[in-house]
Amino acid sequence: MRPLSASQLLFLWDAGQRRHPIDRALLALALALPEEAPEGLADHPVGWREARLLALRNATFGAQLDGYDACPRCGAMMEFSVDGNTLLAALPLPAPDAVIELDGGRWRLPSSRDQALALEADDPESVARNLLACCHVGGKEAVSPAQIASLEARMEALDPAANIHLGMHCSDCGQRWDALLDVGNWFWDEVVACARDLLNTVHRLARAYGWRESDILALSPARRAAYLDLVG
Ligand SMILES: [Zn+2]
DSSP, X not given: OOOOOHHHHHHHHHHHXXXXXXXHHHHHHHHHOTTSOGGGGGXXXXXXXXXXXXXXXXXXXXXXXXXXXXXXXXXXXXXXEEEHHHHHHTSOOOOTTXXXXXXXXXXXXXXXXXXXXXXXXXXXHHHHHHHHHHHBTTSOOOOOHHHHHHHHHHHHHHOGGGSEEEEEXXXXXXXXXXXXXXXXXXXXXXXXXXXXXXXXXXXXXXXXXXXXXXXXXXXXXXXXXXXXXXXX
């Protein structure tokens, strides 16, 4: 995966602000994967989107992921430090035509499009029910509560990148838990921070030299930094 360029990052920050996180992630992937038809990106399984997005953020901002999560038992904040490429290598991508068979019915893995449709419901339970109904092969069909639990477990096993967990351990009380890594949020926070830096750089260099935004963004990061030093 190639990193996003400075002008692509600024475009993503600009256009992404008004979009739902799912659309934002798909927009980032449309920029990063010009060989894929943009309208087809939403049809891939959710884990495909999350894994590609993780690869894109690793390439753009470096593989290191440093963060923290609160211990669910004692509330202590525990840090984690993960290599994003190692994490990615441990997440197998599902076969595009993967199907789950249960009680005589067949379900495909949820795609970004299914997720967006299911989000029209208000409560998490209805969202889950809608999502699974959408994924029934051969037409939308209601699922029972028992089927929901069973299908969710099997979907998670088939498409682990759809819900990326980090194994956590509390050094204060010994509790172990799984922290959920929201790649979309993580990446977006990095995009926002990077865009602020880029805008600041454009502002200072444009004022000092009269250059256009596109010319400043086209400079290599090393040249931008060198000119910023000269401007002081
Ligand atoms: Zn604890």
